[in-house]
Amino acid sequence: MKAILSKLRPSKRLVVILAAAFAVSAASGGAAVYVGRDRLVARLSEPSASGLECTALRTLKLDHRGQRWIRxxxxxxxxxxxxxVRTALRVVGALAKKEKADLYQVVVLDTAGPEERAAARGGAIGAEVLFAPGPQSVKGMDEPFRASYNxxxxxxxxxxxxxLVSLGLDEVRAIMAKMDDHSPCIDPAAADAEGAEAPAVSEASEHPAKTAEAHGGH
Known part of the structure; x- marks a missing residue:
């Protein structure tokens, strides 16, 4: 029996080799864990292809020369x-699926920005998207999309x-093709006005023509 055990007993050299192999394996496993964690953190910190979570401040529905414009x-x-601007593109897409209009406009403001409608212009605008499904029918819109950001x-x-940085139509299409989320903004007023449409604003109180023609009239 002792003879058999002596034959099965590994040599000192083999023990050293096995110990070194296990040490390398353990180190590699630890490195893999750290690399995996780093990649996960990096992935979570990457900007979303669909933009940011947002909150709806207001929606205006405008009647303009027989056309329906939504801002x-x-x-x-x-x-x-x-x-x-990715956020604005996502929201304008969600808005277009929800309601039919000739022109859609989404203006992105900072959470600390002005609340008043009249103040939502100039330096208050972080990004803006105009979308006309039929651009030939909307004066000032040569293409379906006009997108820009500060x-x-x-x-x-x-x-x-x-x-101001403006995006080309190809850039807009590439961004929208990569989106994996098409949700609208959170609307705090939705619960209070569920099922009710916002009243149309007449041309007497709004001048939407400037929106498409001058890109900046809000």
């Missing part, structure tokens, strides 16, 4: 310009002072 102001937390960061008052 929506939404707010997001501080974010980079590309994320804001490349600056919002100051404590929610105002942007960067440069």
């Amino acid at each position: 929506m102001h939404v707010k997001t937390d501080s974010a980079a310009g590309p994320e804001r 490349d600056g960061t919002a100051n404590p008052g929610g105002m942007f002072h960067g440069k």
Whole structure:
């Protein structure tokens, strides 16, 4: 029996080799765990292809020379310009699926930005998208989409002072093709006005023509 056990007993050299192999394996496993965790953190920190969570501030439905125009102001937390414009594109897509109109406009404001409708212009705008399903029927719209964002960061008052960056139609289509989320903004007033439509605003109180023609009249 002792002879058999002595034959089965590994040599010192084999023990050293096995110990080294197990040490390398353990180190590799630990490294894999860390690499996996780092990749997960990096993936979670990447900007969403569909933009940001947003809150609807107001929706205006305008009658303009027999056309129906819908304008929506939404707010997001501080974010980079590309994320804001992706948000606007997602929301305009959700809005177009929900309601039929000749022109849709989504304006993204910072969460610290102005609340008043008249103040939602100029430096208050973090991103903006205009969408006309039939651009030939909307004056000032040569293409279905007009998308832009301010490349600056919002100051404590929610105002942007960067440069305006406009996206081409191919860029817009590429962004929308990558979206995996098509949800609208959170609407705090939806529960109170469920099923009720916002009243149409007459041309006497609004001038939507400037929206498509001058890109900035809000």
